Amino acid sequence: MSLRKGVFHVIATPIGNLSDITQRAKEAFAEVDLLYAEDTRHTARLCSHLGVKPKLRSLHDHNEEGRITEVTDNLRAGLSVGLVSDAGTPLISDPGYRIVAACHAAGLPVSPVPGVSALTAALSVCGLPTDSFLFEGFLASRVGARQKALTELKFVSATLVFYESKHRIVESLADMQAIFGDRKICVARELTKTFETILHGTLSEVRLQIEQNPDAQKGEFVVVVTGAQVSVSEITAEAQSLLLELAADLPPRRAAQVVARHCGVPKKDLYNWLLEQKS
Numbered sequence: 487m488s489l490r491k492g493v494f495h496v497i498a499t500p501i502g503n504l505s506d507i508t509q510r511a512k513e514a515f516a517e518v519d520l521l522y523a524e525d526t527r528h529t530a531r532l533c534s535h536l537g538v539k540p541k542l543r544s545l546h547d548h549n550e551e552g553r554i555t556e557v558t559d560n561l562r563a564g565l566s567v568g569l570v571s572d573a574g575t576p577l578i579s580d581p582g583y584r585i586v587a588a589c590h591a592a593g594l595p596v597s598p599v600p601g602v603s604a605l606t607a608a609l610s611v612c613g614l615p616t617d618s619f620l621f622e623g624f625l626a627s628r629v630g631a632r633q634k635a636l637t638e639l640k641f642v643s644a645t646l647v648f649y650e651s652k653h654r655i656v657e658s659l660a661d662m663q664a665i666f667g668d669r670k671i672c673v674a675r676e677l678t679k680t681f682e683t684i685l686h687g688t689l690s691e692v693r694l695q696i697e698q699n700p701d702a703q704k705g706e707f708v709v710v711v712t713g714a715q716v717s718v719s720e721i722t723a724e725a726q727s728l729l730l731e732l733a734a735d736l737p738p739r740r741a742a743q744v745v746a747r748h749c750g751v752p753k754k755d756l757y758n759w760l761l762e763q764k765s
């Protein structure tokens with residue numbers, strides 16, 4: 487490919503397994519005039535693995551604002567400019583949104599070179615409803631702020647996704663169980679790496695497995711938690727029987743949509759209730 491000039495290319499990189507780099511990302515690394523990286527030493531190692539030597543500049547949370555003029559000037563001068571983070575997709579719990587917003591404001595084109603993210607990798611193996619999810623990124627490290635954030639999420643019916651570090655995985659899971667109750671969860675650890683582990687079950691079951699095994703507390707984590715279940719009492723008996731009858735002839739999503747229009751319960755709650763009846 488010939489990388490378009492004057493465009494800000496947002497390039498995804500692997501989250502562990504280097505073979506997950508895409509063909510387009512490899513080409514972008516080879517062709518870009520200037521590559522902004524969260525940690526230039528880290529990206530230099532990936533470049534040396536790829537056998538390329540792009541011109542690297544740092545762009546992280548502490549200097550992003552100050553880089554805006556430089557990036558937009560380079561784009562106006564017709565350079566092809568790339569952005570990578572240390573791992574996965576830039577802007578997903580990583581720097582970059584301020585620069586992208588500045589490009590939009592200046593009428594400068596932005597283009598993705600999409601690829602891996604721990605977010606979508608974890609969702610793809612979690613076995614929980616993924617038709618609607620809320621990505622919360624990292625919870626606060628302070629206990630009070632973390633518990634407050636979880637309390638605010640208690641009644642969200644979408645599946646919840648969190649990034650977590652080895653320093654807080656045990657405490658965060660304990661807080662989740664105390665606040666959410668014993669919901670189903672999936673903890674995806676070290677995705678795509680040698681010690682990849684996908685634990686699933688109720689919060690109490692998964693917590694036990696992690697707390698009893700120090701090795702299971704190491705590495706990087708994505709925690710996926712089922713959303714709040716609508717109480718069956720909120721779905722009237724009439725709505726339940728209509729839903730079951732329609733589901734005999736229609737796909738579950740469509741049946742839920744029709745009943746939602748009549749009974750005022752959110753479509754997703756009806757859909758989830760229906761799936762529970764079938765499982």
Ligand code: SAM
Nearest residue numbers: 501574575578603604649650676677706707708
């Ligand atoms: N931009 C990245 C992405 O697209 O996934 C995320 C960057 S964020 C600073 C780093 C966090 O992502 C880690 O603390 C962890 O929660 C999650 N993460 C990254 N790589 C992971 C992996 N291989 N397995 C599990 N979680 C991972």
